[in-house]
Amino acid sequence: MIQVEHLTKRYGSHTAVEDVSFEVRKGEILGFLGPNGAGKTTTMRILSGFFPATEGRAVVAGFDVFKQPLEVKRRVGYLPENPPLYGEMSVNAYLRFVANIKGVDRAQVGSRLEEVKIRCGLGEEGPRLIKQLSKGYRQRVGLAQALIHDPEILILDEPTIGLDPRQIIEVRELIKSLAGNHTVILSTHILPEVSMTCQRVIIINNGKIVAVDTPENLTGQLAGGETIELEIGGSVDNIVALLEEIPDVKSVSVGEPRKDHSPVLVETEGAKTVRHLIAQKVIGSGLELYQLRTRSISLEEVFVQLTTEEEAKEEAVEGKVE
Amino acid sequence: MRNFLAMMNKELHNLFVSPIAYVLVGVFFALTGYFFYMILVNVIEFTMQQVFQAQQFGTSTPPFDASAAVMRGFFSVLSTLLLFLVPVMTMGVLAEEKKRGTIELLLTSPLTHLQLILGKFAALVVLLLVMLVPTMFNSLLLYFLSEPAPPLATMMVGYLGAFLLGGALLATGLFVSSLTENQIVAAVITFGVFIVLWVIDATAGTGTTLTSETIRYLSILNHYDDFTKGVLDSQHLVFYLSFIFLGLFLTSVSLDSSNWRQ
Numbered sequence: 413m414i415q416v417e418h419l420t421k422r423y424g425s426h427t428a429v430e431d432v433s434f435e436v437r438k439g440e441i442l443g444f445l446g447p448n449g450a451g452k453t454t455t456m457r458i459l460s461g462f463f464p465a466t467e468g469r470a471v472v473a474g475f476d477v478f479k480q481p482l483e484v485k486r487r488v489g490y491l492p493e494n495p496p497l498y499g500e501m502s503v504n505a506y507l508r509f510v511a512n513i514k515g516v517d518r519a520q521v522g523s524r525l526e527e528v529k530i531r532c533g534l535g536e537e538g539p540r541l542i543k544q545l546s547k548g549y550r551q552r553v554g555l556a557q558a559l560i561h562d563p564e565i566l567i568l569d570e571p572t573i574g575l576d577p578r579q580i581i582e583v584r585e586l587i588k589s590l591a592g593n594h595t596v597i598l599s600t601h602i603l604p605e606v607s608m609t610c611q612r613v614i615i616i617n618n619g620k621i622v623a624v625d626t627p628e629n630l631t632g633q634l635a636g637g638e639t640i641e642l643e644i645g646g647s648v649d650n651i652v653a654l655l656e657e658i659p660d661v662k663s664v665s666v667g668e669p670r671k672d673h674s675p676v677l678v679e680t681e682g683a684k685t686v687r688h689l690i691a692q693k694v695i696g697s698g699l700e701l702y703q704l705r706t707r708s709i710s711l712e713e714v715f716v717q718l719t720t721e722e723e724a725k726e727e728a729v730e731g732k733v734e
Numbered sequence: 735m736r737n738f739l740a741m742m743n744k745e746l747h748n749l750f751v752s753p754i755a756y757v758l759v760g761v762f763f764a765l766t767g768y769f770f771y772m773i774l775v776n777v778i779e780f781t782m783q784q785v786f787q788a789q790q791f792g793t794s795t796p797p798f799d800a801s802a803a804v805m806r807g808f809f810s811v812l813s814t815l816l817l818f819l820v821p822v823m824t825m826g827v828l829a830e831e832k833k834r835g836t837i838e839l840l841l842t843s844p845l846t847h848l849q850l851i852l853g854k855f856a857a858l859v860v861l862l863l864v865m866l867v868p869t870m871f872n873s874l875l876l877y878f879l880s881e882p883a884p885p886l887a888t889m890m891v892g893y894l895g896a897f898l899l900g901g902a903l904l905a906t907g908l909f910v911s912s913l914t915e916n917q918i919v920a921a922v923i924t925f926g927v928f929i930v931l932w933v934i935d936a937t938a939g940t941g942t943t944l945t946s947e948t949i950r951y952l953s954i955l956n957h958y959d960d961f962t963k964g965v966l967d968s969q970h971l972v973f974y975l976s977f978i979f980l981g982l983f984l985t986s987v988s989l990d991s992s993n994w995r996q
Binding site: 457460461462482483485486488490492494496497498500501505509510512513514515518557 | 736737739740741743744747748751752834835836837838839840841842843844845846
């Protein structure tokens with residue numbers, strides 16, 4: 413549905429996006445993840461036809477964004493970071509205007525209007541002026557605006573920003589309900605959002621793609637092993653030596669003892685789990701096992717790891733040049 | 735066509751929902767009314783004096799077309815008012831879209847730049863007509879009450895001139911508004927440009943060199959004079975139409991350039 417090849421955008425000497433390539437399949441929800449200023453908005457603006465890229469190619473819904481922008485714009489719904497609203501217009505007047513300039517069939521403007529209002533929870537707000545709406549409702553009007561022409565592709569720049577927790581959940585549900593019929597690209601710097609709504613994630617940092625995968629794979633891949641937390645009662649003096657006998661155990665550390673038990677942290681490597689072996693070892697040596705659980709690595713950690721790794725690499729390269 | 739109409743309607747909605755349009759139109763009516771009255775009084779006093787002098791010295795009154803003098807004075811007031819008010823009409827038209835980020839909606843919609851710019855320009859022209867047409871009341875008063883009545887065609891040519899001048903100023907203002915996202919900056923620059931176009935012929939002097947003639951040609955009010963006299967000259971028509979075209983074309987170029995979209 414969307415093919416991006418070697419996209420680069422420069423503003424003068426500053427490079428906002430550098431050699432970005434990716435693909436989005438039909439009906440998929442793709443998350444763009446990155447810190448502020450990583451190039452998410454720039455990439456989305458290029459795809460929506462707001463401005464051209466300096467280099468590279470982007471094909472959206474079968475049309476080249478730079479050669480046939482009008483065809484692309486007809487098929488894309490775009491919600492910029494700040495919803496593009498006219499405060500002194502009523503919700504109805506605004507959505508009608510957008511429907512007209514997006515080329516919604518004249519006879520269908522009314523029904524589309526009602527549909528997106530219901531879909532975005534704006535059923536009662538039609539006659540109200542946009543400037544009188546709360547931030548959350550404005551965001552909904554922004555979403556309604558992006559949906560009004562029932563586009564094949566939705567590009568949503570930080571769709572949940574500035575919303576309260578309940579509204580965030582509603583918007584996420586709305587986005588999920590769009591998958592299948594619509595192809596969605598959404599950007600965010602909130603990690604749980606990605607694991608909750610997206611089927612695939614692109615992590616972008618300093619204008620470059622750092623990783624592309626499913627949220628599950630990303631967390632799994634990077635971990636490459638497990639971190640296991642134990643709570644053991646009894647004398648833990650030789651526990652380290654005992655557990656290190658198990659193959660694949662990388663390190664064992666004992667924490668400050670609390671009352672009658674001590675926390676022990678075991679890190680393993682390799683794909684196979686050795687939790688059962690650890691349990692057998694502990695019980696077999698006459699110790700009491702109170703707790704054994706794996707600590708799963710969160711997307712946050714993956715993200716920090718990936719973005720800092722990148723910087724470290726860069727520094728190394730720069731060092732060589734000098 | 736539909737995009738153009740949607741754009742124009744939205745723009746009119748924005749213009750007339752804000753107080754700016756009403757203040758503009760109100761101030762314009764008040765000032766045109768006041769100046770029309772002042773000009774009328776002055777011309778009548780002047781004519782009376784002439785008649786009085788003629789009677790005293792037993793000479794005949796020099797030929798003087800009082801109603802034409804009033805109309806000329808009035809049209810020159812119209813042009814001055816337009817120079818002052820057009821910057822306020824155009825300042826927000828594109829600058830505000832950029833500031834609010836709504837330009838992102840417009841530029842990511844299947845609209846051509848031509849539809850966008852013409853829609854906005856048409857809305858401004860409608861506002862201009864809302865300002866100009868009611869002032870015809872003053873002129874019609876003169877037409878029905880003065881003896882001899884000024885020819886209607888002369889008055890219409892004068893209005894055509896004011897309309898074309900207004901259009902040229904609006905196109906210039908629209909272009910300036912596309913360059914910034916600050917309304918005040920847009921208004922000040924537009925006004926500055928107008929003043930330059932207004933007084934530029936003073937720098938040209940009376941020389942007949944190509945440069946000074948070119949500069950005189952650029953003076954936006956020079957072309958207006960003939961209209962106020964009721965003379966319809968295609969040369970001036972072409973000047974204003976090409977001025978409008980240039981303004982709209984530059985606006986389009988400005989929208990195309992991606993430099994400001996950062």
